[in-house]
Amino acid sequence: MEILVTTNGPVMEVRLNRPDKKNAITVAMYSALADAFEHAAADPAVRVVTINGSGGVFTAGNDIGDFIAVRPGGEDMPVFRFLRAIAACPKVVIAGVEGLAIGIGTTMLLHCDLVLAASGTTFSMPFVNLGLVPEAASSLLLPRLIGRQRAAKHLLLGDSFDAETALEYGLVTGIVPAEELGRQLCALSERLAAKPPEAVRLTKALLIAPDCSVADRIAAEGALFEERLASAEAAAAFTAFFERGRKSG
Numbered sequence: 001m002e003i004l005v006t007t008n009g010p011v012m013e014v015r016l017n018r019p020d021k022k023n024a025i026t027v028a029m030y031s032a033l034a035d036a037f038e039h040a041a042a043d044p045a046v047r048v049v050t051i052n053g054s055g056g057v058f059t060a061g062n063d064i065g066d067f068i069a070v071r072p073g074g075e076d077m078p079v080f081r082f083l084r085a086i087a088a089c090p091k092v093v094i095a096g097v098e099g100l101a102i103g104i105g106t107t108m109l110l111h112c113d114l115v116l117a118a119s120g121t122t123f124s125m126p127f128v129n130l131g132l133v134p135e136a137a138s139s140l141l142l143p144r145l146i147g148r149q150r151a152a153k154h155l156l157l158g159d160s161f162d163a164e165t166a167l168e169y170g171l172v173t174g175i176v177p178a179e180e181l182g183r184q185l186c187a188l189s190e191r192l193a194a195k196p197p198e199a200v201r202l203t204k205a206l207l208i209a210p211d212c213s214v215a216d217r218i219a220a221e222g223a224l225f226e227e228r229l230a231s232a233e234a235a236a237a238f239t240a241f242f243e244r245g246r247k248s249g
């Protein structure tokens with residue numbers, strides 16, 4: 001199995017498992033990735049999805065053999081199904097990257113909520129060098145994240161960058177020693193899974209909601225905030241706060 005999916009309580013782990021080819025992603029793998037993310041979206045028991053690689057590598061990007069062999073098939077192609085599913089995923093998505101994050105290995109991170117990078121990871125988007133153009137909305141999201149000139153350095157010149165630069169860019173959340181990556185990814189997903197589920201779900205929905213005016217967003221948040229004040233989750237958190245105060249007092 002080149003995409004391994006395991007579910008552990010509320011956490012679904014998706015692993016790229018083609019280490020002999022640096023986890024280069026084939027059409028069949030995109031299809032399995034799309035299935036996994038669509039399943040995660042539909043299953044109320046899943047609250048966090050992690051995606052990581054194997055063999056010390058995240059992924060060397062799209063399988064180049066497939067670029068030659070596979071006839072483009074428009075929006076129904078598995079790669080687009082995967083990209084739509086990860087971009088719109090209603091569950092928290094956490095990536096753990098190490099070694100190489102090439103092409104879609106970097107661009108998919110723009111759709112993750114949290115990204116842990118092993119120290120020594122190299123990121124690159126060599127689309128132009130291959131005679132191609134950016135994908136996964138990276139031509140929109142990368143300049144928005146890091147500014148147009150720095151995006152051009154990576155999307156036009158194809159310059160690679162290291163984990164420290166990715167952290168400075170805000171493309172990754174943190175850098176961890178390579179041997180710690182699996183453990184820290186687990187710890188982070190467990191931390192998230194322990195939080196009030198509905199509050200997490202609504203916050204994720206706000207984070208990926210389409211752009212709107214500040215006034216409209218304040219109003220949308222306000223309506224949800226009011227509902228949340230009356231929720232059982234908030235009541236439990238408020239009670240715990242005052243009980244903690246009584247215990248320490």
Ligand code: COA
Pocket residue numbers: 020021022024025060061062063064065100102103104126127130
């Ligand atoms: N598509 C298909 N096969 C790939 C691949 C890719 N994107 N990346 C690596 N592989 C395969 C290699 O062909 C090789 O297969 P083989 O053992 O049958 O010859 C195997 O994975 C190991 O790769 P190799 O090149 O020997 O390892 P390396 O450590 O010397 O270099 C890379 C690793 C990733 C730097 C190099 O393979 C590379 O540049 N790959 C292409 C990356 C790329 O441009 N991706 C597309 C982005 S849009």
